[in-house]
């Protein structure tokens with residue numbers, strides 16, 4: 001393996017929008033004989049570090065899968081631990097990132113969350129609403145099927161037929177471009193109800209690393225791998241070459 005193989009250089013194509021399925025916090029903690037909540041705390045801190053790295057590299061949008069609609073069926077004790085992270089740390093951590101001019105959005109059915117957690121998310125959205133061009137989507141109480149059904153019902157209520165573009169604007173992620181790169185940590189090779197519509201042409205990257213171990217270097221590696229791939233969007237290599 002050549003030295004610098006996974007280094008980002010001026011030639012590296014940087015994805016505009018990276019979405020991350022932050023999986024493996026629980027197993028990471030279990031291996032250390034620690035409670036799952038400890039893994040979630042470490043995961044949240046790692047996420048902040050990764051966001052800083054990604055924005056420094058020129059990424060414009062980051063979507064983080066923090067809690068799925070299905071995760072809401074986990075034991076109450078684990079859920080309370082997760083909500084406490086939002087209560088105690090979310091604002092401070094996010095303020096640090098958003099100070100760079102990043103707009104925060106909570107994407108998901110936020111009404112399923114406790115009232116005070118909803119308020120924290122809404123407040124962060126309001127505080128950053130004036131920023132344009134860079135964004136963080138925090139997917140909480142998020143499920144792609146729920147999102148699609150919600151969008152279909154919104155279209156039916158309006159009584160209008162949709163196009164691919166107008167439908168995108170009915171999704172929770174309306175204001176972000178489609179993800180270019182979706183990273184999943186934690187060894188599983190599946191999407192678990194994440195961005196099913198938006199992921200149509202995303203490059204997928206799976207790693208065995210548990211999320212708290214997904215270092216800045218690992219992120220760089222994923223981006224370098226993304227940069228090496230040929231995105232054809234259904235066309236031939238010759239057509240792609242001609243466009244260059």
Ligand code: IPE
Nearest residue numbers: 022023024025026027028066
């Ligand atoms: C992902 O980590 C974070 C959430 C789903 C909240 P997990 O909690 O799923 O961790 P594992 O998969 O059990 O290791």
Ligand code: IPE
Nearest residue numbers: 021022023065066067068192
């Ligand atoms: C996906 O992880 C959801 C998040 C990372 C928030 P899960 O741990 O819930 O996924 P499954 O159940 O293994 O598919």
Ligand code: MG
Nearest residue numbers: 023024025186
């Ligand atoms: Mg998991």
